[in-house]
Amino acid sequence: MNWLGTFMAVLARDTGTARRAGGGWAQGAVFFLLFILLAAFAIGPETRAQGPIAPALVWLAAVLASQLSLDHLFRADLEDGSLDILLASGASLSAIAAGKAVAHWLASFAPVTLLSPLAALMLGAKPETLVPLMVSLAIGGPAFVFFGAMGAALAAGRHGGGLLVMLLSGPLLAPPLIFGAGVIRAGVLDTPDLKLLLASTLMALVLSPIICAAALRVHLE
Amino acid sequence: MNWLGTFMAVLARDTGTARRAGGGWAQGAVFFLLFILLAAFAIGPETRAQGPIAPALVWLAAVLASQLSLDHLFRADLEDGSLDILLASGASLSAIAAGKAVAHWLASFAPVTLLSPLAALMLGAKPETLVPLMVSLAIGGPAFVFFGAMGAALAAGRHGGGLLVMLLSGPLLAPPLIFGAGVIRAGVLDTPDLKLLLASTLMALVLSPIICAAALRVHLE
Amino acid sequence: MFSYFANPERFQNLAKWLVPPLAVLGLLGIVIGFGAGLFLTPADYQQGDAARMMYVHVPAAWLSSFSYAFLAVASLISFVWRHNLADAAAKAAAPLGAAFTFLALLTGALWGKPMWGAYWVWDARLTSMLVMFFLYLGYMAVRNIVPDEARAARLAAITAMVGAINLPIIKFSVDWWSSLHQPSSVFRTGGSAIDSSMLWPLLVAALGYTAFFGWLVLVQVQTELERRKIARLQRRLTGGRVSRPENPQRSVSDG
Amino acid sequence: MSAASFIPLSLRAQKLGCDRGGHPVFRGVSFSLAPGEALILRGDNGAGKTSLLRVIAGLTPHCEGVVQTREHGEEWSNAPALGQIAWQGHADAHKLTLSVRENLVFWARIHKNNADLETVLDEVGISAFAHMQTGQLSAGQKRRLALARLLIQNQPIWLLDEPTASLDAKAAQMSEMLTSAHLRAGGIAVIATHSNFAPPGKVSELNLVAAA
Amino acid sequence: MSAASFIPLSLRAQKLGCDRGGHPVFRGVSFSLAPGEALILRGDNGAGKTSLLRVIAGLTPHCEGVVQTREHGEEWSNAPALGQIAWQGHADAHKLTLSVRENLVFWARIHKNNADLETVLDEVGISAFAHMQTGQLSAGQKRRLALARLLIQNQPIWLLDEPTASLDAKAAQMSEMLTSAHLRAGGIAVIATHSNFAPPGKVSELNLVAAA
Ligand code: HEM
């Protein structure tokens, strides 16, 4: 039973279920595009013309898309007994958590990152803002998913639910969000904000699996 | 077995589970506030000052909050066998669907409607825009929940999932969204858009339970 | 009326007769309509040669709505009367409709750049057209994602019927909201407002598109019916799971 | 439990056939049950017991034959018996976050049954857990709650899928006794089981045979 | 099935006690199992069988006593036996949208077992359904798939909670035989059951009685 093997097996399985569950893999992307569509309507042409808001909206949409149905990340495995079996057989909980988070990132955030320039253009962004937008999404994305996963794990029990996820991950999401928004507002890659964003992501990647494992173990008891 | 009795029983039960499941009742409101908070960050002070965008963003946040975890509306009842029992015992499926949708509205949209003026002020909206905003949310809200429920019912099977919900309810949500945005942009209550918004809501209230019932019956087959 | 064609035999016979003329009509109509539009008609006095986009765009836009109406009606029939043929027709119409919609969106966007200075504006007609494109995608997604064919058909039919709400919105959107897009000028109360030299190629092209649509739908329904027949026969021959040909007919005995 | 207050029904099936996922599951199933009679379905895993119960309940469409019910002295009617059926499937259908009592209250409201719920809970032996969260019950306690729901539903036709699963010997016997009481009150029951469930009364058996 | 390749273990519990939800469930449970021995847990609904299994697996903390394991010739070690346990609970733990085969592949990857899955599926009698969606299986077929997982997991300690639930007579016997083979290969099994599950071999029984 090694860490990497468990990680890969969980990643493969969760990618499979996401694909099966009626295209869960596209869910993030569709929400994202819907958001952009609705935003375009709701805001109206006059305001939209004011360029700077476009990348900010795209950034916001992407972050929200990454949190979509994140509260169910661990629920199914907990309720159908899979986690019991995995744990009893000695599989590493942090490998499981990491595998699930990466699968979620692949399903919800990777497509969004790719679609972001298109979305920004649809909202009337200036071409030169596209690169900072995409780079900050690519770098910051994992932070949102992994911090979000921590909230999901803490709230996964029968009594958890969306409220907890939001309350718990809200504060965690704020720093990367601020840094990312900073990058976008600056409109260039060479800002301290980008480094801080990268630091947030690294921190999330390291911390999240450990915290998730601890939280899940409590739920199982 | 009458329609109203079934409706009331389902409404009461679903309100109960929403309250129990870790504050599902507050989920919509928390998402909504989080959205506003993130929006304030992501958009930054310069752009925010430009008044007209505030009510539009609030409107967008409310609509998105109403769709949150809507894809799970019928899933649990379908999977745990409750729907089998209800159907076999002759309960009206449309009463069940209506009860569930109203419970969801109570949990996700009613608090948002109440919070909307606060949120708009936070984003720097002008005071005179608050009344049209709240009225259009109060009138349009049920349309979003009930149209969204139709998508949820169609996608409730084991193979449905978020993608389908979005693809199916996105097109339906567009008209009330346009009308509502129209009311807000006009900034007054006396617009044709408000009447059209009301018409959308009435249509949703009538159509949705019927369509949901038809879709759920197909899933049970 | 459709109960008369409910019989697959009768349908197959009819289809055999209809397919060749529809094919010819469709191809000819499109060629003549486009040709006349591109070479015979004068350039628009306001829009110049860009206006020639019209001969592709307008019929595609019309046909996308027409296909949706067809899809919705076929879905209604297949849902209420559990009608095999109508379901096959709906299944065939969806990708065609999606293609027409895409064509209208694409040509419209290309046309928009010279006319309005932008490929895309968020205006009611354009958006409802985009929404219709999503509806087609949703319909096809339901059919693909749900593995059980009968169930997929019924769910997809509901989707199509619900989406029909969108049709009047497209039609009237330009009147309801002030829009950059042209209001209806061909089909409107009080007669056509387009010069006849531009109108006739347009109508010929539209006729061609329609025949083309009918041709492809018929052909696909034919093959779909064949496929279902073969699947039925296969099941009857093997008497159960194809993967377990050794299964005899499941039997039941009173204990 | 309030005394049974339903109108007794007869139930019959003729040459019933059913496909699932495009493959035939069973063919030519016929039976007939008068008020007070029960039918036990037996058969290997995958023989089609659950499918047959679903067809009788009208939950799954059948492809051949008919299911009919009739009130005493009336004609056989082809409609599925929806509205006269109490269904107990493989799944318990409890909301795990609600209390035991709240789960039962829901069904009592659906069926407009104002019986005393404490009595019913006592009858199935879980009154001590009435205020506990349903998710905290043991497997057998959950199954007992499902049994309590059957009593609350108070319908003439019982369709039970492995009613004794997870039940201890005492509870299994209790479920036989409750079924038997239901039959005496003029009810009908169709029961799929792998154990030797045998409620006292007029009981026949049907063996579904899966080929394979 | 690939031949068992685990290191045989002994398992013992001394004066074990467990609370759930603040109430005592059982007290003073002791047993000792050498390689090749099985223990059958019996008791009424709510007696604490599932809780005891969870305590042994280390899934639920206990409040009194110790659970210990030991390899041949080594000392008893107090750590929970995590990593040497194959668990089969009340729930099947299948992903219903994946195919039968895909579900099994997952567990084979987790356990780095490259046994031939077709053989395993055949052994439990569901090879004909390998490509079907797991959600479409009958209840007993799902339970058979859980049995296949046990074989794939290939661990020295089996903890089974009502292994024969939903199984037909043939499959129930098969699960006895598989357990017996596991014992012969030097494995250990603790089995909670309400039926007369009796794998040939060295089998003892423990009757749990709900505390207080
Ligand atoms: C992506 C952008 C566009 C979309 C989605 C679109 C959509 C449509 C639709 C749905 C119709 C059918 C209307 C009906 O049957 O009532 C139509 C017709 C038409 N469109 Fe567009 N359009 C687009 C861009 C344009 C542009 C840029 C022009 C030229 C300035 C244009 C000119 C026309 C004309 C002349 C008609 C015929 C109207 C009539 O006679 O009924 N469209 N378009």
Ligand SMILES: Nc1ncnc2c1ncn2[C@@H]1O[C@H](COP(=O)(O)OP(=O)(O)OP(=O)(O)O)[C@@H](O)[C@H]1O
């Ligand atoms: N998570 C929990 N929280 C609180 N109490 C619990 C919890 N799980 C079980 N219990 C209680 O502990 C007792 C023992 O439950 P357990 O599931 O171990 O019984 P069991 O012997 O397996 O019963 P069954 O035969 O019905 O499966 C029961 O009274 C149950 O209500």
Ligand SMILES: Nc1ncnc2c1ncn2[C@@H]1O[C@H](COP(=O)(O)OP(=O)(O)OP(=O)(O)O)[C@@H](O)[C@H]1O
């Ligand atoms: N939704 C479905 N789609 C496709 N096939 C199905 C579906 N449900 C059941 N089947 C198949 O139909 C057959 C009969 O299943 P059914 O559940 O009726 O069996 P059963 O007699 O209840 O078995 P068990 O004793 O295991 O509960 C099985 O082979 C099963 O795989």
Ligand SMILES: [Mg+2]
């Ligand atoms: Mg069954």
Ligand SMILES: [Mg+2]
């Ligand atoms: Mg138990």
